[in-house]
Amino acid sequence: MTETAALSLTAILAVVLGVTATALSEWARIPAIVPLLLAGMALGPWGAGWVDPALLGQGLPVVVGLSIAIILFEGGLNLDIPTLRALQASIGRLLTLGAVLTWVGGALAARALLGFAWSSAFLFGSLVIVTGPTVILPLLARVPLQPRLHRILESEGVLIAPIGALAAVFTHDLFFAGGSALGGPTHLLGRLAVGVIMGGVVGGVLVFLARRGLAGSEETQVLVFLAGALAAYGFSQALLHGSGLVAATLAGIVVGNGNIPRVAELKRFKGQLSVLVIGVLFVLLAATLDPEEIRGLGWRGLGVVAILLLAVRPLAIFLCTAGSGLGLREKLFLSWVAPRGIIAASMASLFAMELRATGVREAGAIEGLVYLTIAISVVVQGITARPLSKLLKVSAGRTGVVIIGANALGRLLGRVLQESGREVGLIDSNEWLCARAREEGLAAMAGNALDAATLERVGTPGAGALVAVTANPAVNALACQMAREEFRVAERVALLTREGKGVDRESLARIGARPAFAGPLDAGRWSARIEAGECRLIAIAMDAAGEEIGSLAFPDNAIPLALRRGSQVVIATAGERIQAGDQLSVLVAGELPAGAIPGSVVEEREAGV
Structure with a gap:
């Protein structure tokens, strides 16, 4: 074999063995270095002699x-x-x-x-x-x-x-x-x-x-x-x-x-x-x-x-x-x-x-x-x-939350969940919105929310919940479906819009997802309200034990955002049944009519950063 042919064989085998050993390690769930090390030693000059790095000379x-x-x-x-x-x-x-x-x-x-x-x-x-x-x-x-x-x-x-x-x-x-x-x-x-x-x-x-x-x-x-x-x-x-x-x-x-x-x-x-x-x-x-x-x-x-x-x-x-x-x-x-x-x-x-x-x-x-x-x-x-x-009890339970959509509504939800101790990561195709999220102390990644690699990098494999709050209900539903089928995320929540665009509560149920908040709403309108400083976040100690959040008559200027139950904070969904002692965080634009929500106000603050 000529020196050129031997060098070509060494280069080709290095690529083939490297890729094959890496794929094998993923299939066998073992560190990639193990098959790579064995492959190199087996086919190197001290083994079969097919891979000879010395041929690279000073190029190595x-x-x-x-x-x-x-x-x-x-x-x-x-x-x-x-x-x-x-x-x-x-x-x-x-x-x-x-x-x-x-x-x-x-x-x-x-x-x-x-x-x-x-x-x-x-x-x-x-x-x-x-x-x-x-x-x-x-x-x-x-x-x-x-x-x-x-x-x-x-x-x-x-x-x-x-x-x-x-x-x-x-x-x-x-x-x-x-x-x-x-x-x-x-x-x-x-x-x-x-x-x-x-x-x-x-x-x-x-x-x-x-x-x-x-x-x-x-x-x-x-x-x-x-x-x-x-x-x-x-x-x-x-x-x-x-x-x-x-x-x-x-x-x-x-x-x-x-x-x-x-x-x-x-x-x-x-x-x-x-x-x-x-x-x-x-x-x-x-x-x-x-x-x-x-x-x-x-x-x-x-x-x-x-x-x-x-x-x-x-x-x-x-x-x-x-x-x-x-x-x-x-x-x-x-x-x-x-x-x-x-x-x-x-x-x-x-x-x-x-x-x-x-x-x-x-x-x-x-x-x-x-x-x-x-x-x-x-x-x-x-x-x-x-x-x-x-x-040693240092492993993380799947308590993290991935939020699809870094609009003002998604960022506010992220801050509320993060303040309760939950790990939060956001994805949005808009880099400027992701930059805003990072300025507010949230982890955010710019990318396609329907791309498995992007979902993996933001932490979806270890997340306990995925919440999709973009203005496109079809994207929200598909993201929830991917979270279920590819990452086995236990809780999947999608925002529905009033236009629907072919996605409703029944179609979400078929993919094992739940509608966010009390029902369909306009994400863009609420994000604009939050950005304009028109909104407040009100914590209410609920008096409606046994009722579903979706069955409560929320006024048009209020949406339920999150539910605190003991030391845990979860995303408010239409089908969530209220228990004794629950506190509901409600996003309100303007004034909340007296008695509109059964319960007493515990805390009130601005919804902005």
């Missing part, structure tokens, strides 16, 4: 760098800055103190159990700092957690990746590339500064182009952002080697929080591209791994991994979350969940190739120990995370 580090840049840009897109602000103390300590503890703890364990030289030990410690979005985000998708825990793990997974990469480059330069102890920290800060500046500039330019409509059509805009992600990485690397991953991550965060049009389509494309990139990259990297390097670590290698997972991680979590308000159960769960992924693997493989070329004896052992850490952490924690979350 380039492919790895660009691939990780795409992965980190996609991770940054999904990070919410208000969430980071709310958790800044805990996240900040995890990214600094937690990283240092993992670095030092990993080094000491490798030195003590495996006899690594200090240089090799500290390089290993730096490589296992990273958890990474490629393993954390799929795990969070399978394990519903309390919102605060979910956000801490998600934010740590995305932000620790470039920091861990910087630490690894710093350690390599200090011990293996002739760097100085004094110059090392200076270079580290320089890389961080260059990455932050370049990522901020490129991200800002992309946001400007999208807002001004200069990024082209939907399809072209996605490609412009892909080029921007690679540009942020490439330009930053050209200015100062090692700064590119910081730039790619920050550019993603800027774009994701830039209130740009069609951001949902961008996130969906980047997510699909990241899945492909991860699959191909992991197959290529696993093919470079010599299985004997892992076997040679023996029980001492397992001991190093055990120390990392059972001692170093818990110590870091308990120190970094001190004073955060997290309870013991939450801290124990965070202590257990820290799987390593593709970022650690790629850095380990690249350094191992370089160190082998310079004659470093422990190069293969460092790589093997990193991969052993990845395999054990992903498999063990991936299998045990869900049952452990239930045992």
Whole structure:
């Protein structure tokens, strides 16, 4: 076989195996890294010999760098800055103190159990700092957690990746590339500064182009952002080697929080591209791994991994979350969940190739120990995370609410539900309305409410209710149907309009949905009233136990919005039967006629923000 044919076979097999292994992992409900790792090792030079990454030559580090840049840009897109602000103390300590503890703890364990030289030990410690979005985000998708825990793990997974990469480059330069102890920290800060500046500039330019409509059509805009992600990485690397991953991550965060049009389509494309990139990259990297390097670590290698997972991680979590308000159960769960992924693997493989070329004896052992850490952490924690979350009672019940329609009525309902402690996410095709929702403290995503990927990203798989309040009753009904058939959402509520448009109470009943509020109404008119400041929200202690909300004669200027029953707040629906002690939140435009609603007023406030 010619070298060109062999290179073509390697590239094709990497794509085929990456996609096949990923699809298999979804079908078998196992972490994707497991079949990817096995496939790469089985068909690599140490196995069947069909996949040979060495044929890529100096192109392999380039492919790895660009691939990780795409992965980190996609991770940054999904990070919410208000969430980071709310958790800044805990996240900040995890990214600094937690990283240092993992670095030092990993080094000491490798030195003590495996006899690594200090240089090799500290390089290993730096490589296992990273958890990474490629393993954390799929795990969070399978394990519903309390919102605060979910956000801490998600934010740590995305932000620790470039920091861990910087630490690894710093350690390599200090011990293996002739760097100085004094110059090392200076270079580290320089890389961080260059990455932050370049990522901020490129991200800002992309946001400007999208807002001004200069990024082209939907399809072209996605490609412009892909080029921007690679540009942020490439330009930053050209200015100062090692700064590119910081730039790619920050550019993603800027774009994701830039209130740009069609951001949902961008996130969906980047997510699909990241899945492909991860699959191909992991197959290529696993093919470079010599299985004997892992076997040679023996029980001492397992001991190093055990120390990392059972001692170093818990110590870091308990120190970094001190004073955060997290309870013991939450801290124990965070202590257990820290799987390593593709970022650690790629850095380990690249350094191992370089160190082998310079004659470093422990190069293969460092790589093997990193991969052993990845395999054990992903498999063990991936299998045990869900049952452990239930045992520690930190899993989230399906109490979240997805609201279709970010009009003023939908936003008001969202605020009422969120104030009661329920997790709320809104979807609307209008980016401006979504921006308004975010300004009011609500999570909102611009996109097509009838697109399964959009519904999934806003949290529908873990939601207990979906409420559709757009001005189009057909869209409302279809959204409820999708929530039932694709996501098994228990409570489905749709707004009916007076025009009907072929959707009525009976047609909703056929798809297992209920009409919102007391009956048909004009969503646009009520939203305009709320925007104009004409409405008040009145809480009424009801005297109509046993009556259905829809049977009460509400005046034309009042609609029932939500029902408080004990500590719970639910959406008011026409068929909901009032119980003793219930409080009904009624939206009123103007004055409420005396005695119009049976009960006594408990609270009254403006319906605006």
